[in-house]
Amino acid sequence: MKMLFHILIIAVFSLLLIFALIFADHRAPDTAKQFLLEKSHIETGAANLVTAIYLGYRAFDTLGETIVLISSVTGVVFLMGSRE
């Protein structure tokens, strides 16, 4: 009985969230999208928008990604042992 009550509460609140998403008439924010479409190939010199973002605007993020790669290699070599 208590279980049923919990399920009912979860159903009501998830339906509220879903209906809020379905019937909302907010448009998705597109300021950043418009800015990138107009300016990115001039500012970074990359026609590919993905490259313009990850090596032009957010290259610092990519630097962190390299640290992730290096630390994972260190962990793998430490655990499995090198061939030498």
Place this chain on the structure above:
Amino acid sequence: MKKTDILDVVSRKLAPFILLFGFYLLTYGHLSPGGGFQGGVTIASAVILLFLAKGTERVLEVFPLKSVHYTEAYGFFAFLLTGIAGLVFGEGFLSSFLKVKGAGAIPGGGTILLLNIIILLFTFAFYFHELFSLPESDTFPFCVAFHVDLSEVLKE
């Protein structure tokens, strides 16, 4: 270890084209879909194909393990140095110190091509390490990981 002729011939004919496609993805990374990560993964897949066909010794002759170690370690420092060069000659950390001419030409992208090359080098070194850290066996290096004894598969 028994080896089929199909694997040998197909890998020898196919691997150069996969390598070439990897470098294509690298050089046109800022103009068309592609980039350093994708190119590195493609080149690593060609090397995996050569592993399967030729065994580990032949591949280690072409890519010595020590130089791959250094590529992995110094690739990160090269990335950092590019960032610091942007700090000195450009506007800020990791900003382009080369001239940005706008999209359309390969050298027009400033430091993006340079960063892509560095990313390709250490993505390739990453997959090479992952492959070679697997326990040694007389069959292919993957068979240990997938719990398959391939020599028995090939006998049948």
